Amino acid sequence: MKIGELAKTTAIPVETIRYYEKIGLLPEPDRDNSGYRSYRTAHLDRLLFIKRCRNLDMAQEEIRELIRLAEQPEADCSKVDALLAQHLVHVRERLKELASLEQTLVNLQKACADGGTVRECGILGGLSSELESLEAENPDNHVPGTHGPGHS
Structure with a gap:
């Protein structure tokens, strides 16, 4: 999906999505043949996770740490x-x-x-x-x- 569709689906502005990519909270998507960003379901899931964390007033570093911890599913919680x-x-x-x-x-x-x-x-x-x-x-x-x- 393209960034506009991702923004509409998540109700997160395009600029915010690009910002999350820039600071490394959201992995950069692949690009299609014409150079447009091509987002996958994993991007959508991560973006919704970030949105829920932001709704809980979590700071970027807290979110970054939660993402890091989530990438270790067998670790102690x-x-x-x-x-x-x-x-x-x-x-x-x-x-x-x-x-x-x-x-x-x-x-x-x-x-x-x-x-x-x-x-x-x-x-x-x-x-x-x-x-x-x-x-x-x-x-x-x-x-x-x-x-x-x-x-x-």
């Missing part, structure tokens, strides 16, 4: 379990961060419950002071915890 356990810790940390973010937004919204002018807007004033305190705590991170330390 404890490494797969450990990878998932580590990812679960990350997800739980993000949930805590998102709950904190939610509370901050609720507090900001309460600051403007009475209406008024933009000049008097408690939300905008709160955002200014909130951003200053966040920048002091995390100068390299636009939202705490979204990318890990030092990655914006």
